[in-house]
Structure formats: C-alpha cells, structure tokens
Amino acid sequence: DQQVKQNSPSLSVQEGRISILNCDYTNSMFDYFLWYKKYPAEGPTFLISISSIKDKNEDGRFTVFLNKSAKHLSLHIVPSQPGDSAVYFCAASTSSNTGKLIFGQGTTLQVKP
C-alpha cells in the first residue's frame, strides 16, 4: 500500500522555467511533509518542509504548497537551473511518530540548458 505517491517518474524543463513536482498521499494522519533531493551516488538531502497548519512554505527558489483537502502537495522551483537536475522525493510523517518518514517513489527532474 503506497501511502505517498509521486505519479510522474520524470520531468524535463528548460532552464529558467518553472518546475512543478507533485505528490499525493492517502493517510489523513500525515501532518508534516518534506522534500528531499538526491544526486547520483549520493544520499538524499533535505530540501524543504511544511506543516499541515500551513498551505505554503517558501525558501529561496523553492516553494512547497499543501492542499489538505485534496491530500496533495507540490514543489515549485523558480527559476529552474541545470544544477537542480536530480531525483526529488516527497515524504510524510505523523505527529505521533515524527521520526518515521514515508517516502514517495521519486521524480527525476532534468533541467535543460
């Protein structure tokens, strides 16, 4: 049972444009969401997070939006840069078990110069 889903395995965008990565979840108990970025042959690195009491969190070029009613979150990267090319994972946790992250399958982003 995949509780966190990233339905797009890959995404390709032009440098300077917006990248939008999507994530859906099924467990209504999830109340904290995170995005991680992973380069080849490296471990994932934390990028940005959002609590369920918010619907938007911004950090530089990265913004995460949360739609609780739709159980959907998205990561916007504006403007996209070639160095953003990586695999992006969304993850979710509950307040009763904050250390236990459930990850999606990942979306491979390619930003073309």
Added chain:
Amino acid sequence: DAGVIQSPRHEVTEMGQEVTLRCKPISGHDYLFWYRQTMMRGLELLIYFNNNVPIDDSGMPEDRFSAKMPNASFSTLKIQPSEPRDSAVYFCASSAGTGRKAGELFFGEGSRLTVL
C-alpha cells in the same frame, strides 16, 4: 564536520553469505535510520533507533535481517543468509532534535549491495 559515514560503499556477495553494513551517525544525533532503495519500492524505512533503542522495526523484511546499535556512534545492519532479492542500495541516516526536526534526516552515501 563529518557527515554520516557508511561502509562498505559497494558489496558483491554470493547468495547465502552473511552481509554486514556499517554506519557511523553524525555526532550528537540521537536518531538513526536504516533505509533501503530499490527501483520497485523506492525508499523504504527498515528500522530506526532513538538513543540507541530500536523504536520501529516494522519495515524489516524478515528474520534474515537484523540491526543493532551498541552505542551512539555505531550501528550495523546484518543480512544472514543473503538472497538476490536483497540487492539494493542501503542508506543510513541520522537526525537530531525533538518533534519535527527528527524528520530532517542527514543521509550517508549508501551501501550498494549486489547478491549473486
């Protein structure tokens, strides 16, 4: 500062052999996690520890897998006997703080296991 250190980076072994993966978390971090990444299942949590105590091992696939954390600076994940379907990249991660900060993980570079 040193990050999470995993060894070996690559391991090739034959079916039936014992495999031991090692992890040194970031000093001062009190959570340690073992994840497995495969093409089919993505990143799966196998087990995690808080202050060296196993908290949730519900992701450990079967009795062939075991994990220990004898002290705050060392953990092992053991597979005995190994099988070809265990082939994957195994990540160790650590985190600090309470509440939400516990979910902001620092990952090692992973151990790529191939079981022939």
